[in-house]
Amino acid sequence: MKHIDAVSHVRGESQFVDDVPPPAEMLYAAVYGSPVMHGKILAIHTEHARAMEGIVAVLTAQDVPGENQIGPIIPDEELLAGNVVRYVGQPVAVVVGTNPDSARKGVGMITLDVEELPAITDPKEAFQKGWIIGAPRTFALGDVDAAWQGCDLVVAGSCEIGGQEHVYLETQRSRAIPLEGKFLKIYSSTQNPSGVQRHVAGVLGMPIHNVEVEVKRLGGGFGGKEDQATPWACMAALAAWHTGKPVELALRRAEDFRMTGKRHPYSSDFKIGVTREGKVLAYEVKHYQNSGATADLSTAVLERTLLHSANSYYIPNVRAFGVCCRTNLPSNTACRGFGAPQGMFVLECALAKAAEKLGMPREEIQRRNLLKENDRFPYGQQAMHCHALTTWDRATERYGLPAAISRVDAYNKSHFETKKGIALMPVCFGISFTTTFLNQASALVHVYTDGSVSISTGGVEMGQGLNTNIATIAARALGISPNRIKIESTNTTRTANMSASSASATTVLNGNAVLMAIGQILDRLKSVVTGAPGISGKEKVTIIDETVFYDGRKTEWTWERLIQTAYTNRIDLSAHGFFATPGIYFDKAQEKGIPFAYHVFGTAIIEVTLDCLLGTYNIDAVRIVHDLGRPLNKLIDRGQVEGGLVQGLGLMTIEDLQYNKKGQLLSRDLATYKAPDVYFSPDDIEVEFLEGGEEALGPFGNKAVGEPPLMYGIGVFFAIRHAMRAFRPGTEFAFTSPLTPERVLLQLYSDFQPPNQDKLEKTFKGGA
Amino acid sequence: MSSKTHFFLNNTEIRAGEHPGMTVLDYLRKIQRLMGTKEGCREGDCGACAVLVGELDGDRVIYKPVTSCLMPLGELHGKHLVTVEGLNMPHLSPVQQAIVNEGATQCGYCTPGIVVSLTSYLMDDKEITTEGLKNTLSGHLCRCTGYRSLKRGIDFLKLSVESRTGIRSLVANGMLPPYFLEMPDRLRIIPKLQMDKGISTPEFFIAGGTDLYVQKGDMLPESELCRLAMNQDMKGITPMDGYIRVGALTTFEAFASHAEIIRIIPNIKGYMSRIASLQIRNRATVGGNVVNASPVGDVTILLLALGATLVLKSGETSRTVPITSFFKGYKRLDKTPSEILSEIHLPIPAADTKINFEKVSKRNHLDVASVNGAMKVRCEGAIIREMALTMGGVAPIPLFLEATCRYFRGKEVCQETIEGAYPIVQREISPIGDIRGSAEYKRLLARQLLIAHFVKLFPDRIKAGSMIAGLK
């Protein structure tokens, strides 16, 4: 089966929020954001904007009828800044106009009187000043302090990890439509319809059921619309509430860049102890997360960083400390990988440094420490169905690693101005929301009298192929053609209390909920035929290819006849299914538990060529062996692996967020922030799926695939580093990502002394 | 400006009364409500808004993909605008089928633009190559797929279309809607529009609009525009006596594919592939690059090394200015507001002149340079007789490195000579740190690019390895 929307996509017929014909009298909103990083608001001057032609309303914090609060975990986030602004771009006022251009012009007429306050952008500085969010956390295994003595080598270092803009191609957008009475319907490009519903209700001071949220599809999410679609939906709703008219709020790209959060930058310190043979005995890491101005999902992101601090490796003694540091930058948020890439990157840096000191190939130390069955993660869970070594060995064998390494070595011996680098990257990613209660989902299945089927779930289609997967699952479970199945939009009136579509768990949770609903319907349908000639018990009834079989024998009953009969017999052809992941828990007091239903494993081999004259590089090839369980749809899964990989490659190389000292984003649009394009992305990407025999939790043994592949991209950092070290043997290069051509070149020629270097405004990178 | 814009939109004749400065993207989405064309950035960087513009050329219509977010509606006069809706048939086209089959669409937001661009490639009557199709995708950002499936789609296309490219053949094989065959006749009857002459002092001269819409996008739909493109004699490339006359409105694509230009800059296509994207190069003009005066404009840096002369016109009067003295300061030019750049004269270099262009940017393609540079050099034996060296991104203006050039003249091409130039280059440049790189990085790049020029142009004499061996 192809992507269920593929045909309408290629015909340009798929509708996104603002493609739907606008209702009559629709108004348009635009947002005025803070011009300063931190300051006390003395006055907001909106008179000039209000007086403009085409402006219908200007709304500020005092116009919020309910609670001016949209923090998802910790209530520290105002919808519109009331007294204090904490980052450049923080929404202060919403301007509503008869068209988007008037609204934007209105925004241009607003001014703010602020008393500026000291601002911080560096997480470690924030930490020292006590600007933290939530409590610092420490995960520990074994006894690190005692273990150092037994190590032959102990090395320490620091990493700076840059953030990442999501670059969903469709920017944030929402439409709010007042319905009769005090009800509202919201069309939002959100990964989290229930979150939008809850916060709109809160902001407007109404019960949740007054708000209906409808999501057809997203033009990409990547975590950026998990929590941060909410403010725009709330502002559109606020404007609709005040004006009584439908209101659309769609951010332009530059607004989206400036006003929304990104992947969290981290500053991290590590210390690692190894034996002469490269066995890691102890690892200590301290993560200072640059959370931005508000909590948003930062505490959950940090939790996943800590959970993945040992990645695919077994280390007997670990201490991982992490803290969310509040800074005056837009609040950083969920982003594919959700904290895991940062945790994994730091350990890879530590391993690289140890290997370099030992004079041992990095891949040797990596392999020596890979997880084995039943090994413990630092959070206490044991590795089950562990494929760390299987995927590693399969990858090295399938892609001929020893030969590749000798080829690279030979190349480097015979070339001076270009060098090749090769690196492996193992990934182990835990599947489940780490916040246990979120691991629930529900679905609603209707069968109509002609045998066609309608399915609603709490999952949002954002390109990841959820709807295709759900249709596949339902068709298989019902024994009918996928053509009979329609996946409905995601709507809060059909599905209540949804968890966000994230954590790679959307298919697992919602697919299982669909199976629960279908199970009920099938059970009722089987009763319908039981008693018919030749059919004596439900247990032996199955439906295959739209025909009822009894005890393996084909019967006269077709799917359509079955449904018709059920209907006339007054059998309920609808069902609601509910699924909650069994067996998971996490004890935050001990920082131990079984937070994950299972883990996904894989290994990537990445090869690059570095131009040592210019500092530019090319990613030549990426070879992956990825653990997929039993695939539902290989085309969809392959797309997830390739797309995630390339996003990870971008994260480590050219995606370079820069703010200036005033907290203004310099990489502020697609002209200044570069995501991978068709040339950057390697032509040579091979993916082999390791198809597992064991039962994963996913429907039909399918394993989650959304996030894990992103972390293969981490390997490119070490491949480039390998090439750099081939050019400058023995040099200790910084562990700073992204490894832009600038960082490469400046490090390759670190003795370069720029004459009369102008003392101009220095920018700081990645908010770090 | 009151006359209507008369054109064809897909299979429909249109007389649009909207302001000619409205972007084609807004016209499509707001006025026509054709929603297949998406907005992803409004600055030419994502390709979600790509459309085809077909222009009559003899008895054929030539279609080119462009970004509709940077194109004024008024420019459509007499042309055929094609959106994804205009490519739809009851069945899927080969491009659409390739994307569906290979899973090359996920969220779908980038997809219609990609369909449009790839289709234009097939409409050209030529062999399908992977490089050609990649080049066609150069202006498209897709965050979901990582492009691998799109590349598989390219392979699929090669197999499914084979040699049946070109409009006639595509239509004959049910790969393109039949109405395309009628377009030459339908376009021919549209009366030509007069140049926007009536306006003595327009608020804006607009050429391709690829800079102007990015900088002033919100003002253009309400301003008095002088659309230079209406001026036919500002297009085209003609060899003259001792020089080549390049109309200021020549697009980057037209510039790089012209035989005369290739003759003097043999590797121009290679350089051009590093400049903007196909969709932008189909609109961006050579003159616009010069007048926009970005200190890092790629084409300008080349023209500066080539020693171009600019012809400026105001009404009936005209004068010439050497490009080397055109740039007076950051975005300050030797040009009055009423003057337009009408043509550029490229002196034909003496035989055995060597030319090289280098560009380093964060992303290799579709990115503005951190530092770029061009070198034109002529030697007698191993002795440098003529030298023109330019660099962008290292000064408030596109920089001609006068002192460095003087230093090189009369010297032998050898490692010592190049090394001797390092401090001179550093004295001549004055980069500032910005999003394209720190000042220190740009200074370092300046040295490295100098080496790169010599390595490329004198491979027998200068080896990168030995040049950088001593540098730390």
Ligand SMILES: Cc1cc2nc3c(=O)[nH]c(=O)nc-3n(C[C@H](O)[C@H](O)[C@H](O)COP(=O)(O)OP(=O)(O)OC[C@H]3O[C@@H](n4cnc5c(N)ncnc54)[C@H](O)[C@@H]3O)c2cc1C
């Ligand atoms: C996505 C994208 C990528 C780009 N990449 C590159 C790149 O890699 N390298 C690069 O160098 N540039 C790049 N550019 C910039 C731009 O495309 C070029 O500078 C182009 O040459 C501008 O030409 P234009 O015809 O579009 O100019 P316009 O936008 O029409 O005009 C630019 C300015 O010049 C004036 N002007 C134009 N023509 C004349 C004339 N004949 N007489 C008098 N005034 C005139 C206009 O009034 C305006 O002020 C990029 C732009 C975009 C949007």
Ligand code: FES
């Ligand atoms: S909208 Fe992005 S290129 Fe036009």
Ligand code: FES
């Ligand atoms: S499919 Fe989502 S951006 Fe291309």
